[in-house]
Amino acid sequence: MKRTRHSVPHIMNRSGYQQWSFCERSNMRIVMEELLPESKTPVKTHNNFRLLLYVLQGRGFIRVDGHHYPVARDECVEIPPGARHQIHNWGDNTLQYLLVGVPEEKEDQAPSLL
Numbered sequence: 003m004k005r006t007r008h009s010v011p012h013i014m015n016r017s018g019y020q021q022w023s024f025c026e027r028s029n030m031r032i033v034m035e036e037l038l039p040e041s042k043t044p045v046k047t048h049n050n051f052r053l054l055l056y057v058l059q060g061r062g063f064i065r066v067d068g069h070h071y072p073v074a075r076d077e078c079v080e081i082p083p084g085a086r087h088q089i090h091n092w093g094d095n096t097l098q099y100l101l102v103g104v105p106e107e108k109e110d111q112a113p114s115l116l
Contacts, residue, residue, distance in 0.1 A: 031103035037091035053081040060097035
């Protein structure tokens with residue numbers, strides 16, 4: 003199924019943060035988010051999902067459990083399950099990125115490779 007940012011659910015708040023949800027399934031979540039210059043997301047925690055943030059344009063930083071990671075176009079940061087995280091745009095342009103989330107499997111639930 004083809005999806006565009008015009009055909010998927012869209013969230014916008016007054017603090018310069020927008021989100022488009024491209025996939026919301028039990029085994030995967032894909033969203034594109036945008037932050038206006040000098041704005042930030044709310045602090046979030048996802049207990050059962052491992053996230054990968056991939057920057058499409060702009061620059062900023064992500065705070066993960068108190069550690070700061072500068073990010074720019076074509077860079078990514080992995081966010082482990084349960085980590086408190088917040089994304090900040092410190093650039094002059096919109097920060098646009100993809101977040102891909104997959105459920106964290108417990109070792110006893112992971113499929114065997116043998």
